[in-house]
Amino acid sequence: MTDQRLSEPEIEALLARLELGPEVLERPLMHRAAAALRTLIAERDEYEHSFKLYDFTQLSCLGQCEEEFVNRYLRHLARPEPDASAHFGMAVHAGVRALFDGLPQEAVEDAVTVAWAGADFSANEKKAHLTLTYAQAVVGAYHENYFSKLQPFEMVMNEQYLEWPERLLCGIVDRVVRSKADGQLYVMDLKTTGLYLGQAWFEQWRHSLQAAIYLDLVERQLDFISPYETVTVSNHVAGFMVDAIHIDRRGVPRATDFVRAGPFAYSQELRQEMRELVKTWTERARFLRAHPEEAMKNPRQCYRFNSLCPFFNLCIIDPSVRNDAMQMAVTAGDYEEVPWIPSNRK
Numbered sequence: 001m002t003d004q005r006l007s008e009p010e011i012e013a014l015l016a017r018l019e020l021g022p023e024v025l026e027r028p029l030m031h032r033a034a035a036a037l038r039t040l041i042a043e044r045d046e047y048e049h050s051f052k053l054y055d056f057t058q059l060s061c062l063g064q065c066e067e068e069f070v071n072r073y074l075r076h077l078a079r080p081e082p083d084a085s086a087h088f089g090m091a092v093h094a095g096v097r098a099l100f101d102g103l104p105q106e107a108v109e110d111a112v113t114v115a116w117a118g119a120d121f122s123a124n125e126k127k128a129h130l131t132l133t134y135a136q137a138v139v140g141a142y143h144e145n146y147f148s149k150l151q152p153f154e155m156v157m158n159e160q161y162l163e164w165p166e167r168l169l170c171g172i173v174d175r176v177v178r179s180k181a182d183g184q185l186y187v188m189d190l191k192t193t194g195l196y197l198g199q200a201w202f203e204q205w206r207h208s209l210q211a212a213i214y215l216d217l218v219e220r221q222l223d224f225i226s227p228y229e230t231v232t233v234s235n236h237v238a239g240f241m242v243d244a245i246h247i248d249r250r251g252v253p254r255a256t257d258f259v260r261a262g263p264f265a266y267s268q269e270l271r272q273e274m275r276e277l278v279k280t281w282t283e284r285a286r287f288l289r290a291h292p293e294e295a296m297k298n299p300r301q302c303y304r305f306n307s308l309c310p311f312f313n314l315c316i317i318d319p320s321v322r323n324d325a326m327q328m329a330v331t332a333g334d335y336e337e338v339p340w341i342p343s344n345r346k
Contacts, residue, residue, distance in 0.1 A: 055171045056171055057340075091132070109139075162217040186237065
């Protein structure tokens with residue numbers, strides 16, 4: 001029979017994980033309780049895992065490459081330097097959020113500056129145009145394009161974190177608006193992109209997992225807590241709108257860089273099909289949380305958007321020494337441990 005005895009420091013560490021002190025057990029009982037403590041902690045961990053929520057960013061990464069998902073969202077690894085495009089988009093989002101909150105110009109500019117957090121991408125030849133000045137100019141042009149005229153909708157929700165624990169889903173929805181034309185609700189999502197805003201780019205939003213997830217999250221939120229709607233108004237969300245901003249190397253925004261498209265309707269049958277896909281991926285995410293060693297690599301995703309995956313250098317190392325190499329890379333500062341917190345992405 002395997003010896004279940006643990007050292008006193010090991011038992012105290014187990015108790016600490018349960019937020020208990022060693023005084024709760026009399027010393028003659030400590031070793032007999034070791035196995036029970038292990039079981040209790042395992043059950044608690046499984047309970048926490050079962051209520052782990054996933055946003056579209058995580059699920060999209062999972063569908064792209066399981067190994068990348070494990071590295072990013074289970075091992076919490078990230079490069080020390082921020083992704084320039086994502087950082088720029090975050091700063092623009094902060095400014096636009098402030099605009100819809102009705103804040104004065106100075107406060108809007110401050111919101112962009114705070115989100116920018118002193119970043120500098122001048123050393124990156126392909127990203128040198130992404131500056132704080134450009135971000136401020138984009139937000140200013142957005143205000144001029146849209147806020148200088150009467151908005152065709154009423155604001156219902158402005159950049160809010162939503163959850164659906166029963167489906168293990170969460171996400172930050174940019175905006176929910178009610179159209180003045182038809183009185184219906186729509187999700188409106190802000191996108192900054194360096195891609196050309198052609199017809200094909202907009203068509204993709206007719207079949208978007210992110211859109212389907214947001215429609216469901218919003219409907220659940222409005223059905224459960226709706227301080228601004230009455231029972232006579234339907235909380236059905238009629239579709240998804242894209243609030244697109246084109247970003248390029250000019251570093252100066254033009255009126256044509258701002259395009260709103262949609263609404264794109266999603267039938268109940270299509271949304272149900274998307275829900276089944278989400279269910280499959282959330283179940284896979286839960287499995288990998290318990291068994292990260294089972295993650296499958298997808299070499300076809302190593303190179304995308306003109307750059308290598310940030311974990312490429314780890315994936316090409318022999319599996320027998322990969323974990324040791326990963327720890328060495330973290331110690332050397334090649335990666336940082338940065339937990340992804342979906343509710344705190346503002």
